[in-house]
Structures are given as C-alpha cells and as structure tokens.
Amino acid sequence: MIDIFQNYWPHILFVISIAAGAVAAAHAAMTKEEARAAIGWVGVILLSPLLGAALYLVAGVNRIRHKALATRKSGHRRFDKQIHEHALSPHRIVAEFGQPYGALNRLGDAFTRFYMTSGNTIAMLESGDRAYREIVEAIDGARHSVLLESYIFDNDEIGRRIADRLLAAKARGVEVRVLIDAVGARYSFPSIVNYFRQRGLNARSFNGNVIMGLRMPYANLRTHRKIIVIDDNLAFTGGMNIRESFTTEFAGAESAHDTHFRVTGPVVRDLFAVASEDWHFSTGERLSPIARPLQGAVEPTYMRVVSSGPDGSIETNRNVIIGALSVAQKHVRLMSPYFLPDRELVSAFATAARRGVRIDILVPQENNLRLVDLAMMAQFDQVVKHGCHVWRVGGMFNHSKLMTIDGVWSYVGTSNMDPRSLRLNFEVDLEVLDSRFAEEIEKRVDAALGEARELTLSDIRDRPLPYRLSEKVVWLASPYL
Template sequence: MQIVASLIDWIYAHWVTNVLLMHIALSLISSLHILLFKENDRTSLAWIGLVIFSPIIGSLFYWLFGINRIKRLAQREHPHPLKADFRQPCSALDFHQLPEVWHSAIKAAYAIHPVNFATNNQVTPLINGDSAYPEMIRSIKHAQHSVVLSSYIFDYDSLGRQFVTALSDAQQRGVRVNVLLDGIGVGYSWRKSDRALTKRGVNTARFLPAVSLTGIRFINLRNHRKILCVDGDVAYIGGMNVSKNNLVNTSQHPIDDVHFKVTGPVIDQISKVFVEDWFFATGERIQFPLFDPSAARQSAQSTTAPSQVVARVVQDGPDEYHNRIRWTLINALVCAQKSVKIITPYFIPDQTLMTSLHAAALRGVAVDIIIPARSNIPFIDWVMEANFSRIIEHGIRIYKNSRPFDHSKIVLIDDVWSFIGSTNWDARSLEFNFEINLECFDSNLNAQLTQLFKDKQKNAEPVRAEEVNQLALYKKIRNNLFRLFSPYL
C-alpha cells in the first residue's frame, strides 16, 4: 500500500510533466498513423495540426473520427459472390448511340466503377414529398413479393406513421419487407420508427449502430443512401428522407427536395446495393426479385411515357467503393462543352473537384451552382461563404436560393448527362458517407431537370464580388476559421 501511495503522490506532484509526456506520445503515434494511412495531403496536414495543437483531445478526436476501419471490415465480410455482377470486357462496351464526345468518358466510367450502363429505363423526377411520398406509399401498398427500404432519417411523425402502416400491412399480407436504418440517423426520431416497425413484425436492421456490444462504432461513417425497391418493378432513389418536412405545402419547416421514380433494368443494380448493405449490417443474405422485361413491356403498352434513359448505379463509401463518385464527377466535367448546372445543399468541394470546375469555366463552359441562401447548418453556410471569392474568380456563378432550405442534389452537363442521388458536394458525402447515385444519359430527363434548375434560379440571388468584398471583417474571420475544419464537415 505504501508503494501505491507513493506512486499516487509522485503522479500528483508531476502531473504537468505526465500530461506533457502523454501528449507527446499520443501526438507521435497519431501523426505516424496519419502519415502512413491518410491519402489526402490537406486532410493529413489538418489532422496533424489538430493532433499537435490540441493536447490529448486532438489525438482522441482523430482515433474516434479520423480512422476508416470500414474498408477492411467490408472486404472481410462482403464475399465476392455477393457483389453486383454487371461487368463486361471493355472491348464489348456499348456506347448506346450516345454523342461521340462521351465515348471516352464511358470507357473511363467503366474503369472507375465497372458496372454496365443499362438501357430502356424510365426516370421520373418527383418534386418534394408532396409528389414523392404518395407514389412511394402506393408502390408499397401494391407490393406482391418483396419491399426493401433504406433511409438515413425515418421520422416517426404523421408522414412516417403512414410509411410504418404501409410497410407493416405489406408484411402482414405475406410480402417480405426489409427496412435498413442508419445507426445515427435513426436517432433523429429517438428510434421511435425503428421500434414501431419492429413491434409490428417488420424486419429491421441498423447500419453501423453508434452503440454496440460487438465493437466500437464510428459515428463519422453513415449510410446516407435512400433506397426503396418494390418487387423488381419500381425503385425510388434521391436525397429525400422520410419526414413530413418534405411536404412543402403543409409543413411548418419545409424542405425542398427531389426524388426519382425508376423503372427498367437498372432497378437490379439499385436493389443489389441494398442487398450488400443488408448483409453488411446483419450477416443475412436476402434474395430480391429481378427486373422482369416481359412484365415491363406489358406495362409500357398501357402508357405513353418514354423509357429511353441509359443509366447505371454509382455507389460510394469509405469501403472498397471509395472515391467512385468523385472520379465520376471529374470524368464528366472533362466532357462538358456548353454548360454545367449544380444544385446542392452543401457546396464545399475539395481542391481537385474545384479545379475541375474552374478548368471547365476557363474553357468557356457556363458553370452555374444553386445553393440555399440558408441551410440547416449555420457553420456550413459560413464555410461556403468563405469560399465564394475563390470560386467566382474564374467566372463560375453561384446563386443563393431564397426558397425553403433546398436539399436537392443534381448535376447536369450539357443537354444529355445527369447525375442524381444522395451525394452532396462536401467532405462528408465524398469521404465518409455511403452514397448511391444514378449516372444517366437522356436528353428528355436532362431537359426536365434543366427546367427545374431554371425554376429554382428564379427564386435565387447571384453572389456578387462586391458583396463578398464588403463582408464585415468579423464575418470573414469567422468564416475562414470554420473553413479550416472543412475536411471534417
């Protein structure tokens, strides 16, 4: 006991030295790990600075939030037979009669993410929850075999309860229903939707639970995908969570957004992503019905809607699919000849993407970006504002939409290419989140989304250089201070 007491007295007498030694040891170990395993130079430098200048806390923050163990976990737990098998030799690539300027991009696209482009799809924009939710619930009510739903946020509000009822009713009539909720996003509703579904017998799972008895879960890694697939006949993807706030006509806190109804063979690629995610979360391999072309032809005979979209899924995440969306965007921007239009709630691109946009603007491409005048995260607005002067100096135009917070995520290039899905233009989406997008070639779809862009532009004010220059000094300091943390946002 005397030895223990002496040791405690020594620690108490030399606590400053001990804390300093601990800080030096942790900083050294953390910095070496950053140098060995972080690929992004700017992010690495930022992490090292945080580790060194925030004694102990910086190192703890790095080990909690800065390490991606999901890639190794995914490679170990995802067997190759489960992977989506849509590959074909590059020599057999079909350019689907698309403009020749895009042929090299299609070759590169396959090299970036070796998933085939599927033809004869129909992609229908559904503006806000007022249009999207009735369609989604109607599809669930008509399901005959299987429904899979993945959502980042599933609020247990008046709208969420409609989904819970539709899903549980489908389960009771013999439809197999699987609902996957993000381990962090489910907390937005205090897990009420999770518990309500489970209570009604719906098979639910959480993707990377924040708290788990089997290991440490990293709250920085989130499943941001929004997927609904029904029977292999119809799918819905986009940026819309399950929340009454997306009912713009009736919500007290409206959120503008756009979702997409998808029919055609590309549904199989969408459902495969869910199957992989479900296996990752539960270890269970589920079977989902494949798209039936004959049934689709019969359905097409009863409607005049065109089904000509050439599309494929591009999935991304901090696993083996890392950087697929970033490279897809860079590849498409190289092909831009006339225009680039972007709608995003958060615009904090990394240097590579920003350089690609500037390069397009410098060669005469009209680059227009619509962001919210005010997002749902104030410090994100400050970071975006800090970057305005750097962005507009080469002719890129930014518009601040004064409508309710706009959560839409769309990229349009010229009059043929569209990129839609769950991805934002920020480090969180491009580095940490699991995302799903559709890369589409179709002039009709592009025209519809271009009109949507123009409609939003009518409610937006352009960012002007004089406005940026006249910003109060304290705001410039605040904005640039938060900009230093953009790799983590």
Template sequence: MPLDLLHLGPLVLLAHLLGIAAACHAILHTRTSQGAIAWAVSLVAMPYLTLIPYLFLGRSKFAGYADARRIENETLRSRAHPPEWDTRASSGGAPTDALGHSLVRSLTHLGGMPFLPGNTVRTLVNGEATFAAILDAIENAQHYIVVQFFIVRADALGEMLKEALITKAAQGVRIYFLYDSIGSFDLPHRYVATLRSAGVEMHPFATNRRFVNRFQLNFRNHRKIVVVDGKRAFVGGHNVGVEYLGAKPPLSPWRDTHIEVRGPAVASIQFVFTEDWYWATQQLHALEMPPFEAPTEGMHCLVMPTGPADRFETCSLFFVEAINAARMRIWITTPYLVPDEAVLSALRLAVLRGVDVRILIPSRRDHRVVFAASTLYAHDAVRSGIRVFRYRPGFLHQKVVLIDDVAAAIGSANLDNRSFRLNFEIMVLTVDREFAAEVHAMLMRDFAESFEIDRSEYKKAPAWRRIAMHVARLFAPIL
C-alpha cells in the first residue's frame, strides 16, 4: 500500500498541475466568460475527468485557424472570377420597405453578400419532399452537381444518393461532394471509395490540418447545400440518413424543413460551397453559372453564411438583427435552445415591444445534456414572457425564423452556441409576403401539434431534475 501511494501521489499532483495550466489556457482563450469559468472550475476541481474533454472540445477561439480560413477566402475571391452579384449593390425596394434601410445595410455587411431580386423559393416539408426534389434535380442535371452535408450515412437513403450520383457521373456530369469529417465519422471508406472510383470528387471537411490542431473537434461544417447546374439550390436542415425520412424510432416522425431556391441567389449559395471546397482541397473547381440577370420581380433573397472564421459572431448577430426587426411577430423553430445572452436579451426586448415571440422546440430528446440545458433556457424564456412550445408528434429538427408577415429565414443554424460560434452554417432570408404567408401557415400547423410550456412546470419538476438542468447549462458554451 505505501508503494502504491508513493506512485499515485506524483500522478495526482501532475494531473492537478496540468489542470491548472489548462484552466489558465481556458481563461485566456475561451470566447465567453461563462465558458471560461465553466472550464476553469472543472479543470482545477476535476482534472481527471475534464483534461481529455478539454483537449478535444476546449477551444472556442481558434485564432490561427480563423486567420488562415479568412486569408484563403480572400485569396479565393482574388483568384476566382468574382460572381456577377459580387459587383452589385443590394436590391432596393422590397427589402428596404419591409425591413428598413439600416437592417438591410447591416445584414449585407454582416454576411458579405447582397439581397438579390428575381428568385423563387419553395418550402420542402419533411424528408420525403426534400429528397424527392433533390433526387429529381440530380436526375435532370446536365453539367455539374455540388453536394455538401454535415452527416452522410451509408443506409438506404445514402445508397439512393450514391447510385444517383454514380449514374450522372457516368453521363459526364461533374460532381463535387463535401462531407464533414466528424459529422460523418461512421461513413464507411467503401462508400467514399465507390463514389471516387465512379468519377465523383469527394472530400472531407476538416479543420485539423496542422498537428497543433490535431485534436480539435469543435469547429464543424454544419451546412447542407445541393446545387445543380447553377439553376436549382437546396438548403435546410436535412442530412443524408433514414432518420431524416422518419424511419428511426423513437425520434420518428422526423419534422424538418428544406427550401429550393431558383434565381440569382443560387450563385450566392454556390459560392459558399466554393469557399468550403477551396479550404478542404486547395483547388478551384470550374463551375459555370448562367448569365446573371437583374430582374425586378420575384422574391428578394439574402444568403447568410456564418462560421468561426468570421470577423464577427455572424450567426448570433443575424438572429439579434432578425429579432430586432420584428414589429408584429418573431417565430423561431429550433431543435436546440441554448441561446447566448445577446439573443436572449433581444427576445426579451421584443416581448416588451409587444411582439408575439414564440419558440418551437422538440418534446423528444436526441441528446440528454442538450435537452436538459434547453429545458432550463425554455423556463427562463417563459418567465420573460416568451411563449415556448414543444412539438409532440416526433423530433423537431427544422431551423426557421419568421419575421412579421414579410420575411422568413430557413437554413441550417440552430439557436445555440454551437451554431453561433463553432459551426459553419448557412441561412437564406427571403423577403416576400406570399412566401412569409406560406411559412406562417406551415408553422401554424406545427403549433397545432404542440403544447405550450407552463410557468409552473419548472416548480413541479423533481429536485434532481432541476439540478440536472442547471448542471447541463454549465456546458452551454460548447453545446
């Protein structure tokens, strides 16, 4: 026993010294004060349990990577022929009338892309409609296809996509396929090898090029993009897996929303993919876009790409501006409710202005810790006068923002810190009353199948559950 203690003592001391060193690193480099405190306290108090998680998840300020990514994006714009939209100012008229000149200016500067008129956007409700439309577009492709998903599975849906792409590659259609290396960690090598052997250029997106970043898992590409021939683009919440078709109990039926975009905004969406492709491969693909036209009719769209390489916290600021723009209603659907203080404050102020503020979240959980933290944030929101609903039928995964009766944004961003600061996301904001009415009707159907969280629900919860929710919220900066 004395010998065991003699050997154990130095190990314990080493663990605590490493914990203190890591805590100092967290204080210096964690982006939010809440995150710095959470990591520092846990690393000092429990280094045996938290050192390894911190190695993989601890960095939320990735300055070296962000600088490299930003420089490469600037290099890309200088090397590649700039898209026609990149030389034009934002469309006037509808966006300014609906949202105000100041908001249009801030959003276009924030995302680095203009509002463009002349688009048609339609909602694709749930997986069957989404993948039927995507596979139809792929079947009719003549020149090229770009595909990007966070999760790709080699299940029945994944096989359908693979066979469709192989068929088009055999017809001479160029195909570029990007998937996230962590989101698709279980994608078999044979799946990728089969597509590559068929002529599909397929690559993982990763942020750990250098050895110093080898263990970093925080910065993921959460975007879902499909573009066909520069004419049709698809953006939204669906990934490639049978669960997104509602075929995976107990989360089924799966509730999600995608959109199909046609018109000048397709070029903006495609350019977001091009930036990601250039980072992942260091190569520029040759994708021709249809001649740019500047119509005055049609829907006005703004593509909002966000990510950890941005100079600002673009995703969080986008939500803040969208909430501040609301005068009548702001309805948000999200699978994960872990907002930062800026977004929560904007929601509270909207309530004080008399805005109908609603948030729709799932009643079923796919991640225990995130669900517990979301529940506590939901109760905090309810106490502030925000109406929070839980969707009953199955898991709700859609990411939708409805602003009054004039605009709606749909894409991949959740209302959580991971989307705000750690993930690459894409949202498409459409200014059009008919489209906003379509989204309004869709969300009304969702609310009809939901129940509203009562203010007394938190008090009625068992003590152990309330404690669990508060513990889960400590991890909010990385959820």
C-alpha cells in the first residue's frame, strides 16, 4: 500500500481533489440562496478544487442552519410564532397610525416570529454609565432568574462588577445563566467565561465548537445579540456590549458612545424566547417559556421583537427595514457605526429619496474598524448621488444603531447596516410604533448632527485615485468584513 501511494500519489491526490471539489461545488450550488454567493464559491473551488473545498468547509457551510433543522426535527419547534393576549389587531394600527403602517405591520407579521404588542414600556439609556448602573441594580433586585446573552463581555472592571453581582445573585438562590459568544469572549484575556466557571456559575460560549468538535473561534455565525432578562418581567437590550470603554467612569472623555434600552411588558416574553432558544442551541437545556400573564403599562407602547440570523430567520431585519423605507413619507434618520447595505437596500434608500423623503445617514468620522471605513467610503456615492444625505459625526466613536421614520416608527437594537448583521450574525431589534419614543431618538440624532459634517459627491469622487482605488478593492470584500 505504501509503495502504491509513493508511486501514484500525484494521481491519488488528483482524484481526491476532483472528488472533493465536485462535492463542494455541488453543495454550494444547491444550498446558497444568492447566485452571487454560489458563483463565488464555485469559482474558488474550480480554481483550486482541494484548497477551495477545504476553504468552503471552513467558511462556506452554514452549520447553524443545519443544527437548527436538527433541533426542530428533535421536537423543539424553534420557529413557531409567539402568540399572546397583548397582540395587536391590524385594524387597531390602521385606526391609530394609518393604512401605510397597517401594511408595514402585516409585513412584520409575515416575516418575523413575533406580533406587535401593546402594554410595553421602553426607556432609553443614553450612556454606558447609566446602562450598567441600572443593570447592576436590576440584578441586585432579582428574585428568581437572570438570563444574560452578550456578544462581548470583557474581563475588565465593568465586566467583573456585573459578574460579581451575578455571582451574588446565584449565592442567594437566583437561577443565573450567562451565554457569551465564543469570539466575543476572547476580546479580553483571560475570558470572563472562565471567571464564571471557576466560581461555579452556569456560563457557556455560543458556537465555540465549529468543526468536528474542535474548539475553534469562527469568524461568521456569531450571536451579536445583547439581552438580559430578569425575573421574567424586566429586560435590557440594545447596542451595548459589556466593557469599560463605554463608561466615563473608566474611559473618561475618551469613552465610546452607545444606546441601550430598558423594557417591560409583553415584549419581555419575546426577548426571553429569543435568548432561551440560543441557550438551548448552545447547551441542550430547554428553559420553560414565560407562561404567566404580564401586566401591561397604563400608557402602552406598541413594540415588536425582530430576531434574525443565519437560520430560518435570515434577512428578517433587512426585510423589515426595506418595508419601513417603502412607507416613509417625510424623513428617515439612521445612525449606524457601519453602513454597507446590499444592492437591494441601497435601492430602497435611493427610491425613498427620489420620492422626496429626506434621508439622513449618520456614521462616525473616526471608525474603530479601518477596513470597514474604507469600504463605506467606496459605497457612499451610491446613495449620495440619489439625494441621500451622509454625515460623518465627529467626537468619540458612536456604536448606536438607531432609525426613525416620520417621527412615528423606530427601529433600535443590535443590527448594524452591513452584511455581517444582515446575513451572518444573530441579531435582535425592537420595532417601536410610538411618536414619543421616536421623538427621543430624533433628539439623540439631532445632537449628533451638531457634531457632523455632510459628505458631498465631490468629497467622495475628487480624492486622489490611489485612495479611491484602495477603497474599491476593500469594498469588493465587504460581504465578509
């Protein structure tokens, strides 16, 4: 056998290469939903069948979707619509907000897992100092359970402060579960997951075992969600990870900005459903859903949880945003740290602007991801030439993800306006139909506009060729940034 391999190894390698390439190319053609993605992977595989097949195995196969299908087949009905007594009827939304928002609500019912509900409250936490303070207070007041999911949970002063409050809650009998993304957990060393485990708290990593059981951080298919549910009646969500750089207490004037939210009411049940399914996916443990009736607020806010990710809810956030842009009549305001929409979203922004809708897009002047910033500069002209207004906001980096339409509809949460959030990450957002809340968001956007400079077409196009060429080269890789 060894003699045969020594004499014929080039032929054997050729046969293995062709077989592996054929299988990988067929899998890509059969499973990819976008022609561009399928063509891209088939092209890579044809250029180098063996190496291309290996690369496709690592970076191209969506194991999350496969595991989700297996989970559903095992009896855990992951994607059932959540129904409860506070779900709003379409007629009520039409009566209060008009036919366009009734149509948008029907679109949300069709694409998302959850209904728009009444009886909620939402408070904006405009800084890390306030958000972490309220989170600590809520954990200290927990009586039964805490379920925490986060992309980044740093092992720093703020991280350990919250970790120690979680440990104290566990010590007094509260059931505490912590789920941190396997990649996000490595933003600090040693990982906060080890800090918890050494002290006996039930902490897990999301999607840490990727290939054949190996513990291998994976660039894609991350949970980018930030959810904390306390005692089934209070939740926190938004764009803020757990790290001291978002506080003036530790970072001072150099602190980054972000926006988080404290919510109560029926929407807590839906946030719990999202986080508990991620927990089940990672651990196999099924948590009982919130069954008891939740008290509605006296002055209700209409809200819907929008969960999306590379499974059965892929592109849900993107579809909701496109639907919202189609009903806009006066103005759209969007704040995002990263703005790299796909062609369909670019067309939706451009179409709204051509209809006479004022579109203001705010991104940081100084970005924390240099390659993403280069790719954004290469794409800005696609919206500016159609009448959208792009603003570079000065000051410290702002990680907020905020969107409002006509001072009525708002969209806040964890999703960035880039391919990673729209296709590759697990995200959770809140769709809010409330003029008072929209006014709060617009005031925050207005404050950022006071420190912003608008980009013109000449600003984008009249720069030296080497700059524009390098940006376009980086932009070609934007689906993977």
